[in-house]
Amino acid sequence: MTIQLPKVSVKDLQEWSKLGEVLTSGHRLCAGCGAGIMARQVTLAAKALGDPFMLVNATGCLEVATTIYPYTAWDAPWLHNAFENAPATASGAIEAMKAMQRKGLMREREVHMIVFGGDGSSFDIGLQSLSGAVERGHDFLYICYDNGAYMNTGIQRSGGTPQGAATTTSPPGSVIPGKIRWQKPLAAILAAHDIPTFTASPAYPRDLMAKVQAGLKHDGSAFLLVDSPCNLGQRYSPDQSIEVAKLAVKTCFFPLYSTYKDEWILSGVSLRLAKNPEKKLPVEDFLKVQGRFRHLFKPEWKKKLVEIQEAVDERWERLLKKTEF
Amino acid sequence: MSREVKGMTGDEAVAWAAKLVNPDVVAAYPITPQTIIVERYSDFVNNGEVDTSFIPVESEHSAMSACVGASLTGARVFTASASAGLALMYEILYVASGMRCPIVLAIANRAFSAPINIHGECTDQVVCRDTSWVSLFGESAQEAYDETILSFKIAEHPDVMLPAMFGIEGFIVTHALERVETLSKQQVEDFLPEYRSTKYRFNPDEKMTFGSLVLQDYYMEIKRQQEEAMQRAYTVTKDVMAEFSEMSGRKMEIIEEYQLEDADYAFVSYGATAGNAKAVVDRLRNKGEKVGALKIRLYRPFPSLDVQEALSGVKAASILDRSATFGSPGTIMQTDIATALYGKENVPTLHGYINGLGGRVLTLPEIEDIYEKTKDYHDVGMTMTTDWIGYRT
Numbered sequence: 001m002t003i004q005l006p007k008v009s010v011k012d013l014q015e016w017s018k019l020g021e022v023l024t025s026g027h028r029l030c031a032g033c034g035a036g037i038m039a040r041q042v043t044l045a046a047k048a049l050g051d052p053f054m055l056v057n058a059t060g061c062l063e064v065a066t067t068i069y070p071y072t073a074w075d076a077p078w079l080h081n082a083f084e085n086a087p088a089t090a091s092g093a094i095e096a097m098k099a100m101q102r103k104g105l106m107r108e109r110e111v112h113m114i115v116f117g118g119d120g121s122s123f124d125i126g127l128q129s130l131s132g133a134v135e136r137g138h139d140f141l142y143i144c145y146d147n148g149a150y151m152n153t154g155i156q157r158s159g160g161t162p163q164g165a166a167t168t169t170s171p172p173g174s175v176i177p178g179k180i181r182w183q184k185p186l187a188a189i190l191a192a193h194d195i196p197t198f199t200a201s202p203a204y205p206r207d208l209m210a211k212v213q214a215g216l217k218h219d220g221s222a223f224l225l226v227d228s229p230c231n232l233g234q235r236y237s238p239d240q241s242i243e244v245a246k247l248a249v250k251t252c253f254f255p256l257y258s259t260y261k262d263e264w265i266l267s268g269v270s271l272r273l274a275k276n277p278e279k280k281l282p283v284e285d286f287l288k289v290q291g292r293f294r295h296l297f298k299p300e301w302k303k304k305l306v307e308i309q310e311a312v313d314e315r316w317e318r319l320l321k322k323t324e325f
Numbered sequence: 326m327s328r329e330v331k332g333m334t335g336d337e338a339v340a341w342a343a344k345l346v347n348p349d350v351v352a353a354y355p356i357t358p359q360t361i362i363v364e365r366y367s368d369f370v371n372n373g374e375v376d377t378s379f380i381p382v383e384s385e386h387s388a389m390s391a392c393v394g395a396s397l398t399g400a401r402v403f404t405a406s407a408s409a410g411l412a413l414m415y416e417i418l419y420v421a422s423g424m425r426c427p428i429v430l431a432i433a434n435r436a437f438s439a440p441i442n443i444h445g446e447c448t449d450q451v452v453c454r455d456t457s458w459v460s461l462f463g464e465s466a467q468e469a470y471d472e473t474i475l476s477f478k479i480a481e482h483p484d485v486m487l488p489a490m491f492g493i494e495g496f497i498v499t500h501a502l503e504r505v506e507t508l509s510k511q512q513v514e515d516f517l518p519e520y521r522s523t524k525y526r527f528n529p530d531e532k533m534t535f536g537s538l539v540l541q542d543y544y545m546e547i548k549r550q551q552e553e554a555m556q557r558a559y560t561v562t563k564d565v566m567a568e569f570s571e572m573s574g575r576k577m578e579i580i581e582e583y584q585l586e587d588a589d590y591a592f593v594s595y596g597a598t599a600g601n602a603k604a605v606v607d608r609l610r611n612k613g614e615k616v617g618a619l620k621i622r623l624y625r626p627f628p629s630l631d632v633q634e635a636l637s638g639v640k641a642a643s644i645l646d647r648s649a650t651f652g653s654p655g656t657i658m659q660t661d662i663a664t665a666l667y668g669k670e671n672v673p674t675l676h677g678y679i680n681g682l683g684g685r686v687l688t689l690p691e692i693e694d695i696y697e698k699t700k701d702y703h704d705v706g707m708t709m710t711t712d713w714i715g716y717r718t
């Protein structure tokens with residue numbers, strides 16, 4: 001089943017940029033943090049739709065760094081409950097407003113609900129809450145900003161940490177070189193709930209914003225997985241976040257697609273790479289710019305690099321099959 | 326006043342009372358012996374008898390999380406649980422009170438695993454004593470019915486704005502068919518007006534942040550505000566119960582005194598055990614013993630002053646506690662009472678009896694034995710003793 005992505009032009013971006021920031025300056029995310037860039041793009045896309053929107057945020061960097069009492073960086077209704085329960089919390093708020101509207105205790109109108117959770121929250125501890133809420137079909141867009149580890153608690157491995165990456169609980173030891181297993185296929189898991197599912201990158205804002213708008217306009221749950229560069233945890237310099245995010249897409253490490261009920265559609269750079277496979281960059285280009293993969297470039301772990309390239313290729317080929325390329 | 330009487334189990338009484346309240350949101354997950362509450366309520370929803378949004382969540386953790394999300398929009402919210410389910414909610418119980426959500430939670434008190442057991446025991450609720458929830462116990466289906474309704478009024482009172490839980494013992498009350506005097510829809514609507522405040526709440530028009538990170542510089546002030554609200558909940562509960570008694574024609578107080586005026590000895594209990602304690606008082610009174618019973622209905626905020634006054638002049642109190650604690654200086658209720666009475670004059674010696682775990686029956690003869698045991702302890706000058714009663718060695 002096809003989901004229409006709205007066209008977002010550069011001119012649209014210019015217009016929307018005048019709407020005013022929702023995640024305002026003064027927050028305490030690291031300089032260069034991809035989560036802040038992602039959140040600004042998401043909220044601007046939501047604001048451009050014109051209807052009121054509300055945010056529920058799971059515990060993690062984005063939550064902790066933006067709401068240190070008595071300050072807040074959010075110019076929108078925003079709620080944090082705990083680490084593993086943002087989808088359940090959003091279900092409660094959505095259904096409460098519906099009931100109060102039925103009873104005439106609240107004005108009836110369209111309200112968009114956006115839920116943010118990190119990879120730790122979404123791949124691991126909150127997966128049950130997310131799956132349950134999606135199964136019940138509450139009308140929200142869940143956005144997992146995936147920075148590949150529990151960053152807020154000091155870079156521990158998660159189900160979203162890539163193979164080979166060094167974290168504080170998957171350190172590059174002399175016997176085990178970082179994270180052993182590949183990431184959980186979270187987008188595919190959510191897609192298997194028969195909801196519109198997207199992947200996006202803050203390096204490609206128009207693609208990301210189009211997907212946010214499509215997800216919000218969908219009547220029911222929708223899911224968006226965003227690659228979220230993190231200079232502190234992935235170990236590169238703060239001015240390189242967008243470069244790193246671009247390399248993730250250009251190496252097919254993080255492909256951009258939309259899927260709904262077995263129809264898979266590539267977008268942006270990923271679509272171009274499908275058409276021009278010779279342009280696909282080796283995954284080493286993505287790995288070598290990040291300190292978390294540095295140990296893999298030691299001679300003894302060369303075979304690990306080969307394995308990672310093979311895994312990336314295999315996943316990309318499987319995706320191409322689904323998208324009929 | 327017209328009094329309609331119906332036969333209901335404790336769980337049904339909760340469901341029927343909740344139906345009259347017609348909360349905006351009920352988010353709940355089934356667990357024996359609470360299931361009948363959610364099942365009945367689902368009937369009401371699917372037959373269009375209420376206009377509640379029912380959220381059939383995938384766990385109790387999500388039930389309480391959804392309740393918090395719902396309550397913060399300004400909605401009226403209800404849920405029910407027991408034992409393992411309540412334990413799974415535990416993390417979010419603190420969020421609910423810390424964010425001042427006046428959620429009402431019915432508990433079908435049940436023993437904890439392991440070993441797994443589905444029967445009546447109050448440990449699940451008493452261990453939530455420090456969560457900053459108003460906490461009540463009910464003795465019967467009637468009290469379950471009444472406490473369902475008045476809990477909303479206590480929790481939502483502007484001086485309180487804290488969540489409230491009330492417990493009835495699994496099977497003993499939840500599944501026993503009893504006589505219940507019901508209220509009319511109008512009576513409940515008058516008692517609990519359909520007003521919701523959406524100001525300073527999580528809604529599309531308030532660009533406000535809820536659930537901030539609060540560090541050393543403000544955290545303690547926020548916790549202190551909860552304590553002050555808890556203290557106010559004491560007076561509010563008294564007032565609400567007085568108003569409820571007036572409306573229903575049934576006397577409802579934070580503690581219940583039975584034959585205590587001239588008593589030398591007293592049983593202190595809560596929940597269903599109170600009924601048996603009163604029955605034993607009648608038996609012993611017939612034999613000429615000067616004995617009475619005190620039932621504690623409001624557990625948090627703990628009614629220290631009322632307990633102290635009720636027990637003033639009593640020589641020795643037998644505290645019947647259907648909850649487990651290990652390596653503690655007394656039973657859970659006993660340590661609370663001891664703290665309330667410490668250093669006061671005319672206070673009884675305190676003898677705690679842990680009993681009835683996992684639904685084991687505490688028989689009337691056993692309570693009579695307890696009475697004798699307490700007298701013996703008192704006579705030999707022991708001021709504080711704790712025993713387990715009714716187990717095989």
Ligand SMILES: Cc1ncc(C[n+]2csc(CCOP(=O)(O)OP(=O)(O)O)c2C)c(N)n1
Pocket residue numbers: 035059060061062083084117118119120121122147149150151152153158
């Ligand atoms: C129940 C519970 N367990 C653990 C924590 C500690 N904790 C807070 S944030 C966090 C990691 C968050 O990781 P992620 O979701 O990936 O977000 P990020 O910080 O990386 O943005 C952890 C483990 C918690 N708050 N609650």
Ligand code: SF4
Pocket residue numbers: 028029030032033034035061062065147151152229230231232233
């Ligand atoms: S640790 Fe990473 S995700 Fe967290 S604020 Fe810093 S850059 Fe952003």
Ligand SMILES: [Mg+2]
Pocket residue numbers: 118119120145146147148149150151152
């Ligand atoms: Mg993370």
